[in-house]
Amino acid sequence: MLLPLGSIVYLKEGTTKTMIINRAIVVEINGKEQMFEYEGCLYPLGSEEKKNYLFNSGQIDKVIFKGYADEDEERFQQVFTEWQEKNQIPLAEVEQSEQDEEDKLFGGK
Template identity: 50%
Template sequence: MKLLPIGSIVYLMGGNQKVVILNRGAVVLQNEKEVLFDYTGAMYPEGLNPNQVYYFNHSDIDEIIFTGYSDKDEERFVSLFEKWLNNEGKSIERGKTDI
């Protein structure tokens, strides 16, 4: 899996509306347990609506429409995030989407 940059736009499996990636590595409560999702997103082009935040994993993506901006800072973030996933992140269960 190659983590997508913020600003990337995707279709989720079974979805018919585009989702823009706003965040990566969200740890949230699901069924009274902390779980990890690869991404936090919002409907495109509307953007963030606090009542419609979507948590999903890379495996939930059906199609990548646009890949967001990437530079040296993005590369560094991805490197550090992958290290975290392989260490501390291993102990956090992956969240499951309702797709």
């Protein structure tokens, strides 16, 4: 189950809070479709061009605040789960040694 939009997290080895602003981002890496569960921006700064982060739940160290959830969020979770089961797009993984690819995915340094 994905965290709701607006959730605020610390990423592993991170020192700045990240706010979730998008979910289920499908990208092409090395010619194959892969998915990141989340896109986030620095909190409290907000979204800035080329400064958003793509990440998965395995990279979350701590949830600081869980975003708003209502019946629409419940419906999204249900539809997303069905979509994920049908499409079987693997989660993306970014290794530390792949700095060039990471710069593309995370907006550069």
